[in-house]
Amino acid sequence: MNTIKKTVITRFAPSPTGNLHIGGARTALFNWLFAKNKGGKFLLRIEDTDTLRSKKEYYDQIINTLKWLEIEWNDQPYIQSKNIESHINIINKLLENNHAYKCYCTEEELDKEKKEYLIKKIPYSYSKKCRNLKEVNLQKPFVVRFKSKEKGTTILKDLVQGDIEIKNNTIEDFVILRNDKKPTYNLSAAVDDYEMKISHVIRGDDHKINAFKQIQIFEAMNWVIPLYAHIPLIHSKDGKKLSKRDDVSTVEDYKKIGILPEALRNYLLRLGWSHENKEIFTLEESIKLFNIENIGKSPSKLDFERIKSLNETYLKSLDEKKLTEDLINYANNYKTEIKDKYIETIYKNLPFLKNKAKTLEDIYNNSIYIFSYNLENKEINKINANQIENIKIIFKKCSDNRDFDYLFLKNILDEIINNKKINFKDIGQPLRIVLTGSQFGPGIYDIFKSLGNTESLKRIEKFLDKIDRNVKN
Numbered sequence: 001m002n003t004i005k006k007t008v009i010t011r012f013a014p015s016p017t018g019n020l021h022i023g024g025a026r027t028a029l030f031n032w033l034f035a036k037n038k039g040g041k042f043l044l045r046i047e048d049t050d051t052l053r054s055k056k057e058y059y060d061q062i063i064n065t066l067k068w069l070e071i072e073w074n075d076q077p078y079i080q081s082k083n084i085e086s087h088i089n090i091i092n093k094l095l096e097n098n099h100a101y102k103c104y105c106t107e108e109e110l111d112k113e114k115k116e117y118l119i120k121k122i123p124y125s126y127s128k129k130c131r132n133l134k135e136v137n138l139q140k141p142f143v144v145r146f147k148s149k150e151k152g153t154t155i156l157k158d159l160v161q162g163d164i165e166i167k168n169n170t171i172e173d174f175v176i177l178r179n180d181k182k183p184t185y186n187l188s189a190a191v192d193d194y195e196m197k198i199s200h201v202i203r204g205d206d207h208k209i210n211a212f213k214q215i216q217i218f219e220a221m222n223w224v225i226p227l228y229a230h231i232p233l234i235h236s237k238d239g240k241k242l243s244k245r246d247d248v249s250t251v252e253d254y255k256k257i258g259i260l261p262e263a264l265r266n267y268l269l270r271l272g273w274s275h276e277n278k279e280i281f282t283l284e285e286s287i288k289l290f291n292i293e294n295i296g297k298s299p300s301k302l303d304f305e306r307i308k309s310l311n312e313t314y315l316k317s318l319d320e321k322k323l324t325e326d327l328i329n330y331a332n333n334y335k336t337e338i339k340d341k342y343i344e345t346i347y348k349n350l351p352f353l354k355n356k357a358k359t360l361e362d363i364y365n366n367s368i369y370i371f372s373y374n375l376e377n378k379e380i381n382k383i384n385a386n387q388i389e390n391i392k393i394i395f396k397k398c399s400d401n402r403d404f405d406y407l408f409l410k411n412i413l414d415e416i417i418n419n420k421k422i423n424f425k426d427i428g429q430p431l432r433i434v435l436t437g438s439q440f441g442p443g444i445y446d447i448f449k450s451l452g453n454t455e456s457l458k459r460i461e462k463f464l465d466k467i468d469r470n471v472k473n
């Protein structure tokens with residue numbers, strides 16, 4: 001078979017029937033990196049011929065997600081449904097060249113065949129009863145089937161899996177045109193790959209059987225066959241194929257918790273591909289070092305904790321102005337909008353707000369007290385009488401010296417701790433509740449610093465007023 005190609009052209013061909021799957025994102029990344037590495041082109045093909053399930057919102061989501069990951073394609077997206085006429089023309093040529101035939105078998109007849117195979121405990125494949133019909137213009141519904149080879153073998157020289165050989169008679173005469181006059185996946189994919197001049201088809205290894213069918217179409221049309229590289233699928237931590245039911249199966253799942261695009265892209269790169277012992281890759285390094293030879297043959301297990309750990313590394317190294325922008329965009333898209341007047345405060349205090357944070361969601365939760373303060377009774381009830389007295393002492397001394405600094409505040413807290421023979425948490429936790437509305441969050445001194453003296457005292461005073469009202473009532 002002729003497989004010689006000069007210019008490297010790859011493609012990513014998602015269907016707009018749902019949010020972009022994490023496995024699809026990795027496939028897009030590998031295709032893009034390979035094309036960039038070889039100085040070629042990476043094309044985006046939207047396979048939207050499933051009119052019942054394809055939706056504009058999913059098309060937009062695919063486009064936006066690839067842009068978010070900084071995976072850029074050449075030319076305009078190729079829309080498969082706009083090429084149906086070309087698909088039909090190829091089907092007609094296959095009929096003319098005796099590489100396809102019309103099949104008039106009804107659903108009832110096919111069901112009967114399947115039941116007979118089931119009784120015999122034999123894997124079903126179409127009986128080919130219409131393959132050699134002389135009368136091909138019967139006035140009844142039909143599908144068009146491809147005439148698969150009946151003798152010999154076909155070897156798929158897979159760039160990842162190695163040589164895969166199958167007997168040709170194991171490939172049934174598969175349908176290439178349904179009775180509703182719509183071409184099927186294998187026919188459309190083969191025609192589009194040819195017309196787009198695709199040199200390398202890099203995709204999930206669940207498509208291996210499709211490769212054998214598409215190769216036969218290429219051979220029947222005397223087209224140059226692309227090279228194939230089938231990537232092992234991504235499995236869950238339990239070793240099962242990752243499904244849409246898993247809550248980490250789509251890129252959107254990661255965006256919602258605040259994973260950075262750089263971190264997710266880095267993780268996907270290492271999910272089934274390696275370069276020596278290197279873990280962290282810049283975009284430039286990814287392009288320079290990527291190759292097909294280093295893609296593994298075994299399925300990769302998705303490690304959610306590893307993703308978060310990698311994301312933490314990127315959070316710490318990211319320029320803080322850029323990190324602030326990312327945080328604001330994240331909050332506006334997935335949480336509560338952060339008003340402009342709070343942005344500078346968040347930016348100045350990022351060094352401690354991002355401490356131990358693994359996601360943008362963590363930073364958001366750490367900083368929420370700055371722009372959204374709400375002290376509920378269930379939190380107030382966690383503060384006992386002795387702790388209230390300590391807070392009153394702090395409020396009195398700080399109110400008498402409103403220009404207090406860190407050292408002044410520390411001396412007050414140390415004095416209370418020593419006099420009352422208590423631990424720091426006995427005063428720190430209730431004070432954190434008063435200042436943030438939660439017992440979880442940054443350190444006390446950081447909270448005072450970020451809020452400023454005036455706002456800190458205002459919140460303590462509000463708490464004490466609320467306690468006094470409750471006592472009187």
